Amino acid sequence: MNRNFKEWFSTFSPSISDYSYxxxxxxxxxxxxxxxVELNILNSLIGSNNISHDFIDLVKKYPDTLKCIPILLAVRSNEIFIKDKDKELIYNFNKPNMNFSDYGIFMEKTGLFSLMEKSKIKDLVDYVTGVETGLDSNSRKNRGGHIMENLVESHISKYCQEHGFEYFKEMRSRDVELKWNIDLGDISNNDKVIKRFDFVIKTNTCAYLIEANFYSSQGSKLNETARSYKNIAIEMKNVEGAEFIWFTDGYGWKSARNNLEETFDNMKHIYNIKDLNSGILDEIIV
Structure with a gap:
């Protein structure tokens, strides 16, 4: 099948985001x-005239409130590292490893006391809800990947049901080798590197190893992704009984267009969402 990269790339989708994205x-x-509960206890410190003293008294009585402090700084960890002049400190907020007064110093120097003492925030529950909403935006990339995987799986599932084939999700190269006696040593460096495929379709004659991803934002990582999949495609040419298929899409590829084109030129099976919707599985799975 002779295809033109420029024409193919022009059919890429700007987004596949649904309401949950x-x-x-x-x-x-x-x-x-x-x-x-702990946040509401800490709410008693808002507007305090002697917040350092009140904080120490509060955490002595309710030490579990310490576990709330990292999220006040938008940190998802029980431990926070601090470089303080010639000292290196690790504050543990799950299992206190310092005096309560030391945690008071942490609150003061990070600005949390000022935030609460001067009533710049009114309610820590509402404040943390905002922090969590902001942090959740970092998960959009993963959600976008899952949406693409779900889209590809919907086509795979329908195709396999119609043709009586099996498909598997998140299957490691080693499992493919053991299940069907297919040598994937070239792509796994003889099992030194664990390679996991998003999907594997098994027909009577071939195992189709499938990757699926969508990139809505640009970045340098995409160049490495394109090179990596190109290398897998080249190495797979020597593998008997298996084919490698890559479904990818998204305007994020604009920044790595040249690398993607190089991969396109070296891959037998690289497709986008338009190809899926046009029934490409019927043409390539036998």
Whole structure:
């Protein structure tokens, strides 16, 4: 099949985002609810005239409130590292490893005392809900990947049901080798590198190893992704009983267009969403 990269690339999609892509409020509210009691206890410090003293008294009585502090700084960790002049400190907020007064110093120097003392925030539950919403935006890339995987799987599932084939999700190269006696040593460096495929379709004559991803934003990582898949495609040419298929799409590829074109020129099976919708599986799976 002779294809023109420029024509193919012109059919890429700007987005596949559904309503659930932007913010996962169910997860956000679950995270907030898990520390809601402790946050409400800390609310008593808002507007305090002697916040350092009141904080130490409070955490002595309610030490579990310490676990809320990292998220106030938009940090998802029980430990926070601090370089303080000639000292290196690690504050543990799950299992206190310092005096409560030291945690007071942490609150002061990070600006949290100022935030609460001067009533710049009114309610820590609402504040943390906002922080969680902001942090959740970092998960959009993963959600975008899952949306693409779900889209590809819907086509794979329909095709396999119609033709009586099996397909498998998230299958490691080693498992492919053991299940069907296919030598994938070239792509796994003789099992030194674990390679996991998003999907594997097994027909009577071939195992189709499938990767699926979507990139809505640009970045240098895409150049490496294109090179990596090109190398896999080249190495797969010597493998008997298996084919490598890559479904990718998204305007993020604009920044790595040249690398993608090089991969396109070296891959037998590289397709986008338009190809899927046009029934490409019927043409390539036998």
């Amino acid at each position: 932007y913010t996962d409020f169910e997860k956000i509210l679950k995270n907030v609810d898990s520390i809601k």
